[in-house]
Amino acid sequence: MLIRNMDSRNPVIFPSSEPSLSVEFFPPKSEKAAEQLLQAASELRALKPDFASITYGAGGSTRSRTLEYARRLQNDLGYNIMPHLTCVGHSRDELKAIIAEFKAAGLNQIMALRGDPPQNAEGFTPHPDGLTYANELVALIKEDYPECAVAVAGYPEKHPQAHDLETDLHNLKRKVDAGASFITTQLFFDNQVYFDFVDRCRAIGIEVPILPGLLTLTSLEQARRFCDMCDARLPEALEQQLADAGDDSAAVEAAGLDWLHAQARELLQNGAPGLHLYLLNRSGIALQLVERLKADGLLT
Numbered sequence: 371m372l373i374r375n376m377d378s379r380n381p382v383i384f385p386s387s388e389p390s391l392s393v394e395f396f397p398p399k400s401e402k403a404a405e406q407l408l409q410a411a412s413e414l415r416a417l418k419p420d421f422a423s424i425t426y427g428a429g430g431s432t433r434s435r436t437l438e439y440a441r442r443l444q445n446d447l448g449y450n451i452m453p454h455l456t457c458v459g460h461s462r463d464e465l466k467a468i469i470a471e472f473k474a475a476g477l478n479q480i481m482a483l484r485g486d487p488p489q490n491a492e493g494f495t496p497h498p499d500g501l502t503y504a505n506e507l508v509a510l511i512k513e514d515y516p517e518c519a520v521a522v523a524g525y526p527e528k529h530p531q532a533h534d535l536e537t538d539l540h541n542l543k544r545k546v547d548a549g550a551s552f553i554t555t556q557l558f559f560d561n562q563v564y565f566d567f568v569d570r571c572r573a574i575g576i577e578v579p580i581l582p583g584l585l586t587l588t589s590l591e592q593a594r595r596f597c598d599m600c601d602a603r604l605p606e607a608l609e610q611q612l613a614d615a616g617d618d619s620a621a622v623e624a625a626g627l628d629w630l631h632a633q634a635r636e637l638l639q640n641g642a643p644g645l646h647l648y649l650l651n652r653s654g655i656a657l658q659l660v661e662r663l664k665a666d667g668l669l670t
C-alpha cells in the first residue's frame with residue numbers, strides 16, 4: 371500500500387521524509403478562550419509542529435479573528451501557519467481580497483474549503499457572486515498565487531451531503547486537479563476507513579499526500595457529538611471504554627489517549643505522511659501522545 375507519496379510541490383509543509391506533525395486551532399471568541407489558546411500554543415511549541423492550521427468560522431463569524439490569530443501565532447510564537455478559508459457568504463472579489471491579506475501577512479499556505487451554511491440555514495447557498503464548491507476556491511487561489519500551497523478536506527467516511535463515496539471521491543479529485551497539494555482528512559476513529567480511503571483515492575489517480583486528522587478526545591459526549599456532526603463512526607469498543615471510565619474525567623482522558631496512541635502508531639507504521647491533530651485549543655493530550663510516539667521511535 372503506497373500511502374505516503376510525498377509531493378515535491380509542498381516542501382514548506384512536508385520539509386523532510388520524516389512524518390509531519392501538525393495541529394489545528396480555532397480562533398477564540400472570548401478573552402478567557404484566547405488565553406487558553408495562547409497558553410496551549412505556547413506549550414505545543416515544544417513539539418516543533420511542521421505547521422498549525424487555524425479554522426475559519428461558519429458564516430464568516432470569525433473572519434477577522436482567523437487572520438488576527440494567524441498573525442499572532444506566526445509572529446509571536448514562530449508557528450508556520452496555514453489559515454483556513456471558506457466560500458460562505460463571500461463574493462469572488464472578497465475572497466480574492468482575503469487571500470491577498472493572507473499573503474501580505476506572510477502566510478504561504480491556505481486550507482481551501484466550501485464551508486458549511488450558517489446555523490439554522492437550510493443547505494449551502496453560494497453568494498450570488500461567489501463560489502459553489504471548494505475546487506473553485508483552489509483555482510481562485512492558484513490563479514493569483516500559483517506558488518501558494520493549498521490543502522483541501524477529504525472525507526474517509528464520505529461528506530455528509532454527498533450521494534455516495536464514489537461521487538465524493540471524484541469531487542475530491544477535482545480539488546486536487548485544480549492544484550491542491552495535499553489532503554487533510556475529517557476525523558475518524560477506525561484506521562481501516564483511512565486505509566480504504568487512501569486506496570480508493572490512489573485508484574482514481576489522486577496522488578498527493580493524505581494527512582490523517584485525529585481528534586484528541588476528552589469525553590464520550592464530545593466523541594458522540596463530533597461523530598454526529600461529521601457522520602464518522604464511533605467504534606463500539608471505544609464507546610465502551612469511554613463509558614466504562616464513567617464520570618472520572620482523568621480515566622476518560624486516559625482511555626481516549628490510549629485509543630489515539632494506538633491509532634497514531636498504526637497509521638505511522640503503515641506509512642501515513644504524518645498526523646494532524648484536532649486538539650480543540652488544548653495541549654495536554656497532544657503532548658502525551660507525542661511523548662509516547664517518540665518512545666515508540668515513530669517520531670523524532
Ligand SMILES: Cc1cc2nc3c(=O)[nH]c(=O)nc-3n(C[C@H](O)[C@H](O)[C@H](O)COP(=O)(O)OP(=O)(O)OC[C@H]3O[C@@H](n4cnc5c(N)ncnc54)[C@H](O)[C@@H]3O)c2cc1C
Binds near residue numbers: 429454557583
Ligand atoms: C480538514 C477540515 C477542515 C475544515 N475546516 C473548516 C473551517 O475552518 N471552517 C468551516 O466552516 N468548516 C470547516 N470544515 C468543514 C467543511 O467546511 C464542511 O465539511 C463543508 O460542508 C464542505 O467543505 P469542503 O471544502 O469539503 O467542500 P467541497 O469539496 O466543495 O464539497 C462539498 C460537497 O459538494 C460536493 N462537491 C464538491 N465539488 C463538487 C462539484 N464541483 N460539483 C458537484 N458536487 C461537488 C462534495 O462531494 C461534497 O458533498 C473543515 C473540514 C475538514 C475535513
